[in-house]
Every structure is written in C-alpha cells, then in structure tokens.
Amino acid sequence: MKRPLIDQHVHTNASPDANRDATMTAYIDKAKKMGIPGVVFTDHVDMDTPVELFKTFPDYQTYSKNIKPLNTPDFFVRMGVEIGYQPHIQEKIETFIQSHPFDFVICSIHLGDKLDFYNGDFFIGKTQQEAYQRYFELVLESVENFQDYEVFGHLDYIIRYGDFEDKAFDIDDYQPLIDTILSTIIKNGKGIEVNTSGIRYNLGVMHPNLAILKRYKALGGKIITLGSDAHKVDDFYSDFEHAIALILKAGFRYITEFKARQPYFIEL
Ligand SMILES: [Zn+2]
Ligand SMILES: [Zn+2]
Numbered sequence: 001m002k003r004p005l006i007d008q009h010v011h012t013n014a015s016p017d018a019n020r021d022a023t024m025t026a027y028i029d030k031a032k033k034m035g036i037p038g039v040v041f042t043d044h045v046d047m048d049t050p051v052e053l054f055k056t057f058p059d060y061q062t063y064s065k066n067i068k069p070l071n072t073p074d075f076f077v078r079m080g081v082e083i084g085y086q087p088h089i090q091e092k093i094e095t096f097i098q099s100h101p102f103d104f105v106i107c108s109i110h111l112g113d114k115l116d117f118y119n120g121d122f123f124i125g126k127t128q129q130e131a132y133q134r135y136f137e138l139v140l141e142s143v144e145n146f147q148d149y150e151v152f153g154h155l156d157y158i159i160r161y162g163d164f165e166d167k168a169f170d171i172d173d174y175q176p177l178i179d180t181i182l183s184t185i186i187k188n189g190k191g192i193e194v195n196t197s198g199i200r201y202n203l204g205v206m207h208p209n210l211a212i213l214k215r216y217k218a219l220g221g222k223i224i225t226l227g228s229d230a231h232k233v234d235d236f237y238s239d240f241e242h243a244i245a246l247i248l249k250a251g252f253r254y255i256t257e258f259k260a261r262q263p264y265f266i267e268l
Contacts, residue, residue, distance in 0.1 A: 009227020191223025
C-alpha cells in the first residue's frame with residue numbers, strides 16, 4: 001500500500017507542556033487540509049516524576065470516549081500514548097497500559113536515575129561521555145526489561161540537553177552498547193521511531209541520527225515509525241520529507257503504522 005504517511009508522535013493540549021491551542025480538532029483540521037488519512041495522538045504519561053509540570057496526565061477513560069466520535073468513514077483518529085519509562089514503576093506502567101484500549105505505545109525515557117535531563121540535574125558531576133553512556137545504559141535496561149510498547153521514542157534524546165558546546169556524538173564511542181540496544185529491540189519484535197524534533201531544536205539531526213538508523217537496518221530492524229513530536233499545531237508533520245529521505249538512505253522501504261497495537265506497513 002502506498003499513501004500519505006501519518007504523524008505518529010503528536011501532543012495535544014492534554015500534555016502539560018503542549019500549546020493550549022493544540023486541540024484534537026485543530027490537528028484533525030490541519031491533517032484533513034493536508035490530505036492525510038488520519039492522526040494518532042500520543043500525549044505524555046510520566047508517572048512518579050519530580051517535574052511538577054508533568055505530575056498530571058489525562059484520564060484515559062474520558063480521553064478514549066472523546067476520540068471515538070472524531071472518527072469518520074474517511075478519517076481515523078487513534079489513541080496512542082508516550083509513556084515515560086522508569087524501572088521502579090514498571091508494574092504500575094504495565095497495569096496502566098493494559099487498562100486502556102491504546103492503538104500505539106511509545107516508550108520514552110525522560111528521566112535518568114530519577115534525575116531530570118531538561119533542568120540539567122542528570123548531567124551534574126558527569127562528563128558528556130559519562131552522561132551519554134549512562135543514558136544509553138538506561139535505555140538498554142528498559143528495553144531488556146519492559147515489553148509493553150511498540151516503538152522506543154527519540155532513542156538518542158540525551159543530545160537535546162546538557163550544556164555542551166557540541167552535543168553530537170560518534171556512535172563508535174558507545175559501542176557495543178548501541179548495537180545491544182538495537183538488537184534487543186529487534187529480538188523482542190519492537191521498533192524505533194524517527195522523531196523529527198531534533199531539527200526544530202537546532203540539533204541538525206533527527207532522533208535517532210542517521211548512523212543509528214543504519215545500524216538498526218544492518219542488524220535486521222524492520223519496524224520504524226515517523227513522528228514530529230509536535231507540541232503545537234504548527235509543528236505537526238514537520239520535516240517529514242527530510243525524514244523520509246533519511247529513512248530511505250538508511251535502506252528502509254516501508255514505514256510501520258499501528259492500529260489496536262498491531263503493525264501494518266506503508267510503502268515509501
Ligand atoms: Zn518524549
Ligand atoms: Zn513526545
């Protein structure tokens with residue numbers, strides 16, 4: 001099948017850090033105008049976070065009820081979630097995910113060792129190499145232990161933060177760790193996303209970078225989703241052409257989409 005891709009990482013104003021104008025209907029109107037067949041909303045659920053802003057998240061019984069009537073014969077609206085993984089709350093997360101009819105679950109790490117990346121706490125007392133190394137170790141622990149997700153979110157997210165002159169990294173400095181992460185994801189039948197937000201954050205790269213995408217392909221990776229990580233309607237579907245070019249360059253010919261947590265493939 002070949003048709004316009006959908007944006008599989010979108011925050012509505014149900015996410016505490018999203019723009020208040022980012023309503024479901026505003027995204028739906030934009031998608032329809034662009035000729036896109038549907039949308040997937042992936043709002044934040046970060047449990048046991050020290051970050052005050054993220055302490056609340058939507059009631060998904062109500063959320064699910066609100067989404068249903070937005071579906072029409074020629075436009076679909078799916079309920080995803082971006083779950084903030086932390087090892088000490090894994091059971092709580094699993095219970096939460098299994099209690100709701102999600103179409104798609106993104107597993108992301110927004111905190112490391114209970115320390116925030118955004119406010120810099122995680123980086124205190126660490127060199128850049130130590131911070132990145134510890135982050136990737138935490139990613140590995142999560143993909144080894146947690147299976148209730150479809151794709152791992154913004155795999156090299158750590159480069160967004162940290163007060164370093166050059167935030168980029170050479171994947172060879174974190175091998176074999178990165179290969180082990182990717183192999184574990186593949187072995188468990190999971191995937192990764194290409195998250196275009198790195199471009200908007202002036203990092204010059206998507207998450208993950210092209211080198212990681214190529215390793216994922218070389219190791220046998222097949223499941224790859226594409227998302228903007230929009231927190232406002234203007235960023236919906238941003239840099240998709242650029243992302244598709246990179247995904248093709250890495251050797252992929254299909255994008256994966258999920259409905260009721262089941263994958264299907266769209267030809268690029
Ligand atoms: Zn995230
Ligand atoms: Zn997000």
